[in-house]
Amino acid sequence: MENGAVNPFVAEHTRLGSVPFVPELRAYLAEEPIALWEHTERDSGAQQPPPFWAFAWAGGQAVARYILDNPHVVRGEHVLDVAAGSGVIAIAAAKAGAATVRAVEIDPLAVAAIRLNAAVNGVAVDAALADVLPTDGGNAGIVFAGDVFYSHEMATLMLAFLHRVTARGATALVGDPGRAYLPRAGLVRLAEYDVPVVESLEDAPVKRTTVWRVAPTGAEP
Numbered sequence: 001m002e003n004g005a006v007n008p009f010v011a012e013h014t015r016l017g018s019v020p021f022v023p024e025l026r027a028y029l030a031e032e033p034i035a036l037w038e039h040t041e042r043d044s045g046a047q048q049p050p051p052f053w054a055f056a057w058a059g060g061q062a063v064a065r066y067i068l069d070n071p072h073v074v075r076g077e078h079v080l081d082v083a084a085g086s087g088v089i090a091i092a093a094a095k096a097g098a099a100t101v102r103a104v105e106i107d108p109l110a111v112a113a114i115r116l117n118a119a120v121n122g123v124a125v126d127a128a129l130a131d132v133l134p135t136d137g138g139n140a141g142i143v144f145a146g147d148v149f150y151s152h153e154m155a156t157l158m159l160a161f162l163h164r165v166t167a168r169g170a171t172a173l174v175g176d177p178g179r180a181y182l183p184r185a186g187l188v189r190l191a192e193y194d195v196p197v198v199e200s201l202e203d204a205p206v207k208r209t210t211v212w213r214v215a216p217t218g219a220e221p
Contacts, residue, residue, distance in 0.1 A: 019088055020061065021193065027087070027120075057146060062193045066211045073142065074093045076098070077141040078098070080140035081143075082144070082145045087127065088117075136161075143171070144174070144175075166216040188212060
């Protein structure tokens with residue numbers, strides 16, 4: 001699918017609107033997770049991953065807000081958004097003047113959603129179906145991840161990846177609302193926000209969310 005082409009499923013089961021904490025951005029988002037998940041499985045005829053791509057999660061919104069408020073962080077940089085979901089981080093980076101932006105996901109529907117959301121925001125984002133966690137992020141000068149510490153397995157893989165990113169001299173920033181597997185060391189606090197979220201997905205309508213810089217292994221945070 002070409003960048004900007006409409007995926008019928010994404011467009012039909014979501015609604016285009018402003019991202020709550022980043023109203024400068026628009027995205028196709030869902031209001032209710034269970035019904036959408038049932039639709040994805042019924043249409044595919046097989047078990048599907050949760051539709052993470054259809055919601056603006058707290059970590060992603062916080063990082064997007066930080067980028068738009070601090071555009072110098074990405075201006076002229078090659079940006080990689082990992083586990084990009086709906087693509088709000090990638091879109092914010094493109095709007096803020098990044099040289100290139102790549103958003104990667106392992107869910108084809110997420111890739112389609114990112115392409116659609118990039119198109120409605122009028123920005124260029126290379127949305128790719130790829131697992132980059134075994135790598136060091138390639139040529140990206142700055143790597144972003146939002147809400148990725150939700151399970152032990154994902155946190156372990158992601159932290160190893162982010163350490164490889166910083167070991168080669170790149171910058172890694174993550175947004176997290178206090179998930180259970182957020183690392184307790186090696187992070188530098190950059191900003192905190194109260195981010196509105198979908199209450200049926202979270203335990204509250206607003207989540208206190210932090211943007212962190214990942215310190216290189218062995219460095220003093």
